[in-house]
Structure formats: C-alpha cells, structure tokens
Amino acid sequence: MTGQQVQLGGWGMMAHSRAEVLQPDSVSAAQLAVSDAGRRRRTAIPRGSGFSYGDAALNGNSLVLDTRRLSRIIGLDGQGLVEVEAGVTIGDLCRFATRRGWWPPVVPGTGRPTLGGCVGANVHGKNAYIVGTFGEHVQELDLVLPDGSLLTCSEEREPDVFRAVIGGYGLLGVIVRMRMRLERQPSRLMVEEIAAPHLTSIMHILSGSLGPSDHAVAWIDACAQGEGRGRGIVQLARNLNGDSGGSDREVGRSGRRPFTRLRSALWPLLLILRTNQGVGALNSARYELAALNSGRTSIGPRERYQFFHDFIPDWRRAFRPGGVLQYQMFVPKECANEVFLACLEAAQEIKQAPILAVLKRHRTDPALLSYGVDGYSLSLDFPVTSTGLPSLRDALHRLTDEVVLPAGGRFYLAKDSILTPDQAGRSLGLDALGQFLAIKRRIDPGTLFQSDLYRRLFAPLALG
C-alpha cells in the first residue's frame, strides 16, 4: 500500500512535516498497512483528526496512518456499552448517543477529534474533577502491533499494555476498535455564570464553595493586573434532570450543529485579538458585562456548552501564518494559585497577551504517562509571531524550569510544542517513562511506531 506525500501540521500550526499518508478503510487494511511499513523498514504513526496542537501526530519523511475512514459505530447495548471504530469523531458519537439518551462521560472542548486520538492523548473535559480522563471509561481496545497482528487489551487482558496505550500517543500501535461506557445524561444543561474578581475567588468557586456542579470551567482575563490579576468568569453547569434524549433540531438535521456555515464566516472578528490592546479591550468588556449579570443562569443543549471551541469553526485562521502556541500546566492544588499568578505575571512582562486563558479542576488518573494532578490546570493560548516567538519560548522555558516543575506541575503532550526532553522527563516522571519505554521495547522492538514528538522527547530519554 502506498500513499500520497502530504505536508501536515499540528493544529496550533507551529509544527510541520512532510509524510506519506495512508488511509486504511478497514481493520484488515490497517493491519496490512502496518505490516507493510515494517517490511519496507519505514516508521509510522497513527493520526486522527490532527487536533493535537504540536507534533504528536506528525512523522516527518515517513508514514502517517490516517484513521478517519475507520468510522463505524458498531453497536450500543442497553447498559450504554458502545463498540466503535477508532476513526469515529467524538462529535459523531455524541450525536448518535444523545438521540438515545446517552452521552460519553468525557469529551474535550471540540467535537472534531477522533476516539483513537482521545485515547492516544487521554483527553479530559470540564468534569475531569469528577469523572477523570477519557481512558477511565474505555473497557477494551484492539491494537494493531508492528507485525500487523491484533492485540485485544483491557484491565483484565494485558493490563500493563492497556494502561500504557491510554495516553501513549500512538507509540505502541494503532487502535482500530474499542468498547467504552456511555452515561445516561439529559441532553440539556443549566449553566450559571459568576464573575469572580481575582484568582483566589475563582479557585474557591471551582473547589465547590457554591455547591456541587457536574461541570466547571473558568475563563480568565489574562490582561488584568494588580488586585484583579486572574479575575474571570466561572461557568458551573448542572445536568437538567427530567430531560432526556436530544431532538434532531438541537443537533441539526444533517448531524451538524445548526448555522455552521454562518458561524464559519465569523473568524475575521477574531482579528482584533492579534494585538495586545485588542485582547485587553475585549477581555475588559467581557468581564464587565459578566459582572453586571453575575449569577445569571441559562439552559441550553449539552453540545453547545461542551464543544465551546466549535462555535467559530477553524478560528485559528485569524492567527495565520504563525498559529497558536498553547501552554497548559497542571499543578497540585496546594501551589496552583501561586504558580498561576506567576505565569500570568510573566505573560504580562513579555507583553504577549494570551488570546484565551482557561482554568479547570482535575484529579489524578491511572494512565501510565499521566498528566493528571489533584489540582488545577491553566491553559494559555499565545498567538505566534516570528518576532515574538524567541522571547515567548524563553519565558515559557524559564517558567517551566523555575516555577511549574519545582511545584510538582505537569504538562499535557497533546498541547505541547516546546518542552525539552529533560522537562518532559521531570513532568512525566522518570519511573513511569522507564516503564513505558520497556513496554515499547517489548511490543515494538524495531521502533516502528515513531512520531516527531517521539524523536523530540522520548528518543533522547530512551538513549540517555
């Protein structure tokens, strides 16, 4: 099987490389593509929708296995156990499930990633502090190994491989099929928005001071200074019990959200975020408006709240050609406030305002290469320009070495494009990394599965 040579990029557009792309359309075609790659002595990496920000799904000068044509939903039983191929997108699964009164326990902020990509990065949602990460709801995986054979793994069968594949960034094989649990969930949520005047009050609300919520997330005004540094808007969402099954109108007749074409034309509005003044003005207006209506609740479809990033599809067009660099740190609750204030201050010192800053609450998870902490994450999306990149990179490296890692912080490789091998080792833990590399040597002795991310962070640690 041979494919086309294509220039691929990470979603954030900082990382690029050229590769031969194969698109198997069945499990047996995926097995053939992998065994063929081995015979041709090529390296390969599975790719879903390419929504990781950096280089996790790139494999320069070699093979990329695009799994999006493995897109069958095979079955759903009465207990909510769904069997799917790995190229189904999370949005398509949600649309299928919501009409039947079900919903995946964990979804990321966009519906476009594939389920294989959600397992590969072990994604989290706005309810991570309650339900953990995606992999905790997967029951069984079928993995194509380097010789093209299939390995079924679960907590009972090959549990060490199972825990390493979840969050294993495609480095152990290609997931082609999985069984995962859905939850009975109403199709609509009640969302309360609270304006909070500083970071401490945001963390207090996220920790549950206003009572339990099913989802919680905070938008931070990253430009606010002094007493108001870290002020923002907390959204607490609760399931609207008594409501079941989404209507076709809510999810769109064609299975897409309504008005997609209209919303797609909105991205030029975001050009205002290309200057620090624009970001500052928009943030202030957003915060002041929320402060006037603080405590207001609204009811809406679950999908609209969950897939917030899809409101303006392909919004990254406003930041071409440099793209967006996301820096997301996960910090234990004891030091999160202090670390996040230091990060916001550092971003203000280099005068590069993040266009988006989001705070979430988390818990630890059982994946081998876990990024989870009993604490909080703050993600900062910086627009990239060729003149600003060197100082941004320097500042983030300093923060990583001097503030985040010493506080026990961790990083999420799906969002990363700048960590060094040493920083990745300290984030993941050398013990966990050693166990992961030992499993890789056992099931992939010829190192067939490689990516640009692997060569940037893992290979130097494997040799060291």
Ligand SMILES: Cc1cc2nc3c(=O)[nH]c(=O)nc-3n(C[C@H](O)[C@H](O)[C@H](O)COP(=O)(O)OP(=O)(O)OC[C@H]3O[C@@H](n4cnc5c(N)ncnc54)[C@H](O)[C@@H]3O)c2cc1C
């Ligand atoms: C706008 C936006 C919002 C986001 N919000 C969130 C969020 O709220 N929470 C969160 O956790 N993440 C979030 N992400 C990150 C995103 O969910 C992850 O990067 C996810 O992995 C993307 O899935 P994908 O199908 O695009 O995978 P890709 O980016 O194509 O691949 C991701 C990794 O998974 C591996 N992989 C893909 N398919 C397979 C397979 N079949 N078998 C084995 N490995 C595979 C790849 O090799 C790669 O290492 C967001 C990203 C964007 C762009």
